Amino acid sequence: MSIVKLLRITLCGMVAEKRTVLDRLQHLGCLHLNPLRTGEPGSETASNRPEAAYRALRYLGDAPVKRLQVRKDPDFDMDKVVAEVEENRLALIAAQHRQEELEVHIRLQAPWGDFKPPKADEIGGYKLWYYLVPIYQIDRISKDLVYEIVQRDNRYAYVVVIGKQPPASGQMPVPRSAVGHRSLSSLHHLLERNSQHIEELNFERHSLTRWIFLMSQHLARAEDQSALRHAADTSLEEDCLFVVQGWVAVPRLAAIQTFADQNHLALLTEEPTYEDRPPTLLSNPQALSGGEELVSFFQTPGYRDWDPSRVLFLSFALFFAMIMADAGYAMLLGVGLLAGWRRLGRSHGGRRLRHLVGATLGMAIGYGVLVGSYFGLTPAEGSLLSEMHRLDINDTDMMITIAVIIGVLHLMLANGLKAVYHWGHHSALVAVGWNIILLGGALLGSVKAEVLPVSLDAAGWSGMVIGALIVVFYGSSRPVHTLKDMLLRLLGGLYVFTNITKVFGDVLSYMRLFALGLASASLALTFNQLSNQVMEAMPGLGVLLGILILLLGHTLNLALAIMSGVVHGLRLNFIEFYNWGLSDEGYPFRAFEKKEIQHE
Template sequence: MRKVTLCGPASAKRGLVRGLQDLGCLHVVPLNPPGDETAATDGQPSEQDAQRALRFLRDAPYRRHQAAETPDTDLGEIVRQVLATKQRRRDLLDQREEIQAQLDALAPWGDFDLPGDDATLGGAQLWFYAVPNRHADTLARIPYAWVEAARSEGARHIVVVTRETPPADMLPVAPVRTNGTGTRALRRELAAIDSELDGLEVERIALTRHIDTIRRGLARAADAAALARTLATTHDETGLFALQAWVPLHRAGELRRRVTAQGMAVRIERPGPQDQPPTLLANAPAAQPGEDLAHFYHVPPARDWDPSGVLLASFALFFAIILSDAGYGAIVLLTAALPLGLWRRGAVGVRMRRLTAALGVASVGVGVLTGSYFGVTPPAGSLAGTLNLVDLTDYTAAMKLAVLIGVLHLALGNAAWAAAHWPRRMAIGRLGWVAATLGGFAAWLAWDAGSRPGALAALGVVGLGLLTVIVFQSDRPVRRPVDHLLRALDGLLGVASVTKLFGDVLSYLRLFALGLATALLAAAFNDIAADVRTSVSGLGVLLAGLVLVAGHGLTFVLAVVSGVVHGLRLDYIEFYGWSLSGEGYPYTPLERTEHRV
């Protein structure tokens, strides 16, 4: 990033800033607090209304060809029409739900119409009660004429005829509400509502031809708000205005040529020690899903390193270990190959598909190494059996492998921090943590193998690494003799993080535990299905198939959820804690978005 200061005549500020918005490379730094630039234009819909209308049309079952936008196109009228259709549809659905509930309540009394006011009941009314069979003896206490219209397994459905409202304590139940309408009239109302709903659905589909118009309107409104916000945050004085921003290095030359051609003064300089530039993550297409993973938690500082590639690779590996099954990995890979609507949502959908494909490939690879295919272990002499190099039931070896992954992951994080901040003293201290991490793991392996000299040599590496941490942990400047002591104290406090390092390394054991749980669950459901098939005659095959589908479906869902949650947790908590020095903020350029719609 480069720091940019622009200056131009205040009379031409709007046009000049609009030109910068067309250029689309400046992350503007406010020089004044922003004012209120959110007032809606007369006759134009609010952003909230336009978003509601757009969501309603996007959810339509079918879409029409998009209408061409003309100067006579009235966006406000389109949005109002869409929202009116949406509200009417909502009201009708509410009415339909209420009528259907009333129909369900009156269904036991059969198909009937209630008499009107001019009927021959002499002013009497009909009251409908569903009296539970256990309270059938209360029917004898009814002081009015009544008839039993139907009887179900749990209740007697009676009709009471009376000119007055029956007392509330006449029966242990309240009368069923009819709203003066019988079931035949309710069905007619329901049919009329369904007919109107069909018409509204046709109207909704017809309105979908304005989806692009609404999207462009939203983009124009967002561009206008961004322009107004930038205009309000410039520094104006004596007929001039000044604007400060950040620009990516590869766009700096283009910016200089553009603004000088417009008659503006420009100064482009490197960031100072106290400056905090925004973070722009730029990777090859294959690693771009890692950028989304980085943005999901928090953006790394601009002066730090880009963890996108490591995040993508480590998350795919952790997810695959937790699945530990080539069959489940094939399902993930197949999901990435299917023409799902999610994958069609622009650049984000493309990156999501790539991320899913990476998870699937890694899961198939790890599943082949662990020798699990929907919980089935291949025979030892087969090709798949020869590729089975990892035995999850060998607890000792699997635990060592999980710890090794944690050691390498955290060592990589410390090394990346050191490379990003070299030649600061603390960068050397981070190399000390790399030595302590690798040396500790080597000491454990040597001790477990019975090699005491090897363990002592590895512990020596640990001690050397911790000593390096003590000496180089602090970047405190030395201006007086006591600062040497303060540096040493900082180092002693820093080396206390060895307990955190130990706990973080052990946290990677969750990979072994969850991977083993997935493998055992899949194998257990296979055994249950086999037992059902042999013990149940006739329908045994069908029941066994249901057990396999339900069991593996449950195991797959649990494994995927665990793989996402715990795979990201190891990256965001353990790895980030040792590899990044803080949190940055994303690069958000002032640009026009209407042309992308």
């Protein structure tokens, strides 16, 4: 659970060799560059991606079926292919919009019948005016109008008025309806031609997917060149010398020293000072590195703070498991993970994600076995699974107690790690004070719930008072020289102590683990009971309806469980845990390196 220690290094060499040195440094890929000067106006930066090309690559990557990839083509023209893909994408969007418009026109015009609306000069200057009149308002049509009811359903009459001018205000009970100038058959013909055009565009898109690999290669190289130009523009030049500066991880310092020797560069190594804000480089074992994805998703800790990756990895898995609360659902998701295991392993981020998802589903299966829920069903008495059923999710008091204890321990862990990593600073003692308050409150709650003996009641109150005194006294870092300073420091501490309501509110927030888990289990049970009732009430057809209810019901419940598990699992980590455990926000370590090219 560590943030890698960094050193600031400065490399100095001859300007004539700068481009070669920077290219080799990019191949080495271990330095986070610090710009020493502003780049030239109009120069590209590493963040300026060729958006049109990336948009084209995403568009081809989303194609449902892809062609065999072309891996070598000396005549490959990146700009030409991107232009063709963009043209196809825009044409397909326009055709799909046209398809929707034609379908709407057909649906609106179908009740009027298949006819071609006449022009004014075809019927002596008369025109047709169309009205959708509710049945109960037909009597309100003016008797002075010449009209015909061409269609009628249980709600509306489709009225066509003939006249040189539209009916005057008050002659019709409803506003005029819009009917196009094309016949229904011509609209169907246009719809058919547009469908064929969409099919042709999809064939063209399928054909263009053969360039995905070469496009990825060219994009990676284009980004590498952009980053290289940015590094050259932001390095410092003085007479015949150039200077490059950046941050490097201590374990990679030997590689930098070897690099400097091989390229005849001067090397200066410095420890970061208190005024410096180095980037944050997290380092975790491969099996737990998925926690880094969670950290980068919300907030990167500061360089002098601590790494919450492993805590987030384990706590997110636990919270997701408690919210899903069903081993059957978790096993079903596990099958999906195994199906996509190799695909996720093609990238570094994918490998991290599959470890996180695998651990989460493993814990969800274990928790589901403990609560004895398998798609809402409980195991038969006397079976092995029944013996492993140790938690009754319907026991409200017990489950609330478990959720609150988890909340107390989670927040105490946050404050404890904060105290360890900031020991010597007043904030560490404040964190200790909050932990004593949390422990005292937990003891009092357990005594009240008759979980612990009454004799511990005094210990709970003592902890609350001692913790409160620590928070009030160390809540402010104001130095004390006079009585006024003491009073101001105590006032500052009292202001910090007002967070007492927040700490207990955050603990109670963990009750959502029980509430959402119970809701998921109850929904699964309800769908099972509803399906059984339908099967018993309607023999034959009821079996089909019952199976349909099971499929739709459990699909809906699984989707809700996944959404709740992700949203609330992250929320308890990023809102409650982060609030008490981390005090500084940093920015991630971005290595100056060559882009990885995916080989599919």
